[in-house]
Amino acid sequence: MSEKYIIQIKNLTKIFGDGVEIKALDDVGLNIEQGEFMAIMGPSGSGKSTLLNQIGILDTPTSGTILLDGVDVTKMSDKQRSVTRNKQLGFIFQYHHLLPDFNALENVMMPLLINGVKRSEARKTASKMLEEVGLGDRMKHRPNQLSGGQNQRVAIARALVNKPSIVIGDEPTGNLDSKASDNIYELLRRLNREHNQTFILVTHDKRMAAKTDRTIQLVDGKICEDSRNGNDD
Amino acid sequence: MYELFIALRHLTSRRRQTIFSVLAVGLAVMLLMWSQAVMVGFTDEMYSKTVDTMMPHVTVEPQEGEDYIHLYRNLIEDINKIDGVIGISPLLVGAATFEYKGKNKNVVMRGIRVEDHDSVMFINDNIIEGSFRDLEVSPNSVVVGDALAEKLDVEIGDTIDASFPEANPTNLKVVGIYNSRTPMDETLAFTSLSTVQDFLDVSNVVTTILVRGDDRERAQEISEEIDTLGYPASGWKETNPEIIQTLKIEGTSNAITLGLIIIIASFGIVSTLFMSVMEKTKEIGMLMAMGVSRRSIMRIFVMESSILGLLGGLLGVTLGAALALYMGSYDYGFEVMAGISSIPFVVRIQDAVIIVLFTFLINLIAGIYPASRASKLKPVEAIGRD
Ligand SMILES: Nc1ncnc2c1ncn2[C@@H]1O[C@H](COP(=O)(O)OP(=O)(O)OP(=O)(O)O)[C@@H](O)[C@H]1O
Ligand SMILES: [Mg+2]
Numbered sequence: 001m002s003e004k005y006i007i008q009i010k011n012l013t014k015i016f017g018d019g020v021e022i023k024a025l026d027d028v029g030l031n032i033e034q035g036e037f038m039a040i041m042g043p044s045g046s047g048k049s050t051l052l053n054q055i056g057i058l059d060t061p062t063s064g065t066i067l068l069d070g071v072d073v074t075k076m077s078d079k080q081r082s083v084t085r086n087k088q089l090g091f092i093f094q095y096h097h098l099l100p101d102f103n104a105l106e107n108v109m110m111p112l113l114i115n116g117v118k119r120s121e122a123r124k125t126a127s128k129m130l131e132e133v134g135l136g137d138r139m140k141h142r143p144n145q146l147s148g149g150q151n152q153r154v155a156i157a158r159a160l161v162n163k164p165s166i167v168i169g170d171e172p173t174g175n176l177d178s179k180a181s182d183n184i185y186e187l188l189r190r191l192n193r194e195h196n197q198t199f200i201l202v203t204h205d206k207r208m209a210a211k212t213d214r215t216i217q218l219v220d221g222k223i224c225e226d227s228r229n230g231n232d233d
Numbered sequence: 234m235y236e237l238f239i240a241l242r243h244l245t246s247r248r249r250q251t252i253f254s255v256l257a258v259g260l261a262v263m264l265l266m267w268s269q270a271v272m273v274g275f276t277d278e279m280y281s282k283t284v285d286t287m288m289p290h291v292t293v294e295p296q297e298g299e300d301y302i303h304l305y306r307n308l309i310e311d312i313n314k315i316d317g318v319i320g321i322s323p324l325l326v327g328a329a330t331f332e333y334k335g336k337n338k339n340v341v342m343r344g345i346r347v348e349d350h351d352s353v354m355f356i357n358d359n360i361i362e363g364s365f366r367d368l369e370v371s372p373n374s375v376v377v378g379d380a381l382a383e384k385l386d387v388e389i390g391d392t393i394d395a396s397f398p399e400a401n402p403t404n405l406k407v408v409g410i411y412n413s414r415t416p417m418d419e420t421l422a423f424t425s426l427s428t429v430q431d432f433l434d435v436s437n438v439v440t441t442i443l444v445r446g447d448d449r450e451r452a453q454e455i456s457e458e459i460d461t462l463g464y465p466a467s468g469w470k471e472t473n474p475e476i477i478q479t480l481k482i483e484g485t486s487n488a489i490t491l492g493l494i495i496i497i498a499s500f501g502i503v504s505t506l507f508m509s510v511m512e513k514t515k516e517i518g519m520l521m522a523m524g525v526s527r528r529s530i531m532r533i534f535v536m537e538s539s540i541l542g543l544l545g546g547l548l549g550v551t552l553g554a555a556l557a558l559y560m561g562s563y564d565y566g567f568e569v570m571a572g573i574s575s576i577p578f579v580v581r582i583q584d585a586v587i588i589v590l591f592t593f594l595i596n597l598i599a600g601i602y603p604a605s606r607a608s609k610l611k612p613v614e615a616i617g618r619d
């Protein structure tokens with residue numbers, strides 16, 4: 001049973017507290033299968049980003065466990081966490097967070113270089129990835145020479161270049177107009193189908209959420225709704 | 234080595250700060266290199282003016298409890314076999330009172346073999362009238378310093394009465410006058426070895442043997458070998474500890490001052506690095522999200538400061554050496570120091586290497602603090618809220 005799930009979350013609680021304690025996640029349990037394309041929705045402050053950061057091991061929980069591919073991330077060393085982030089996880093944020101001093105190609109190469117891939121090989125893989133997101137002609141441009149949508153596509157290429165089994169996106173289209181946002185959605189969907197990667201996307205966009213396989217509603221740090229959308233092919 | 238790739242890109246991207254940091258460190262290093270060249274140059278000049286001309290490299294003395302070295306001819310043969318020895322001079326030294334026309338003066342008589350003594354002490358360079366060679370030609374002759382000649386009011390050809398308690402009084406004809414520009418000129422008189430032997434009523438003995446090597450730095454080595462022959466010998470550093478002491482103190486305080494300047498210049502690098510860590514907080518968070526470990530984040534920023542230090546060091550050493558060489562080759566047309574009209578800069582490769590390494594290390598250490606700040610950022614907080 002457990003092998004079926006790439007992500008298993010049990011009794012996950014996250015309390016932020018400087019004086020006043022805020023329970024951002026309250027005893028959350030959640031299982032996610034390999035290849036799922038899911039959306040997390042909920043009002044502002046409901047804990048969506050907090051949950052995503054926990055799955056991405058960017059933060060540590062107050063209590064509870066998270067198993068990625070059966071391994072408890074809360075027990076990992078710093079080194080293991082970095083390796084897991086590099087090989088198993090891909091991050092897309094609302095703002096692209098590209099490295100400003102590097103061009104598009106170098107940005108996409110970076111996760112490969114961090115993984116120890118040779119420069120020449122990294123360049124090949126990264127340019128293929130950039131072509132896949134439709135930016136084959138913008139490889140030498142730096143982030144400040146690209147539009148918001150283009151940068152976001154570079155960020156997607158970067159998140160996916162190491163073929164991570166899990167891709168998490170915190171409002172990946174939050175900064176884009178609906179046309180650009182549809183394009184990004186189509187792109188992610190296509191990549192999900194082609195490589196069977198797991199996508200977990202936080203979104204405020206009902207239209208977009210409706211096109212995913214599964215939608216989770218968070219309210220006050222609790223999952224109050226978990227529905228299949230019937231978009232499976 | 235993606236860490237180096239990132240570090241180098243950071244440096245080339247903020248080009249202005251990079252150039253400024255390298256220049257600041259470079260100027261400090263230039264000063265250090267330049268002044269080191271002056272120090273070494275003047276030290277060298279001083280050594281060649283004193284140790285190489287006025288001092289024996291090694292002094293050999295009688296065995297303990299003895300007044301004289303008895304079998305000195307055998308000893309000289311043995312010393313001659315030691316590697317690097319280029320001059321050996323046996324001396325017989327005795328006190329005497331010189332008297333000329335009612336004026337008298339206590340002096341030290343040094344009996345020498347002229348050729349041998351010249352090979353160790355270059356006495357012939359100091360002669361201003363007459364010659365040392367005449368000591369060997371006419372018995373009972375003497376060469377006196379110009380100050381002594383003035384005191385006694387003697388000239389070449391005059392005859393001085395020499396006497397001392399328990400010595401055989403004798404007459405000495407002045408055959409030469411020397412000037413060594415030292416206080417010796419008033420008290421030291423040279424005669425032949427046999428003249429002093431007759432005066433002291435001894436034969437086949439000397440009191441001291443002076444030795445010169447091909448390099449003053451080998452003096453210690455040579456003196457140790459002579460020690461093994463059974464006679465106490467000491468190098469010039471032991472006989473003149475004050476020279477070394479003075480130079481050492483001066484050199485050290487100089488190096489400390491300039492080392493501090495480099496450290497201060499490196500503080501500039503620390504502060505630009507701190508600024509860059511603040512600026513790049515989000516970027517650091519994103520690097521962590523991509524799988525860069527804390528250790529590697531640390532490495533990136535330490536590399537940045539080390540590279541700045543290395544560049545500053547290389548630039549400074551090059552500028553300092555170039556400036557020293559230029560100033561050293563310049564003829565000032567007047568005497569900068571007694572007898573020389575150019576500044577004796579000496580640029581040594583080992584100084585350059587040590588200075589570059591020092592600068593590199595200082596900056597590496599300076600980079601650790603901002604780098605560790607960067608590495609301790611929490612990924613979520615660094616990336617921040619969108
Ligand atoms: N670092 C923090 N320190 C203190 N409180 C925090 C911190 N991060 C989040 N919170 C709190 O935790 C709760 C959940 O925040 P979270 O960012 O997960 O919300 P969200 O669902 O992503 O909201 P939004 O849709 O506005 O992005 C909020 O009440 C927030 O104020
Ligand atoms: Mg959020």
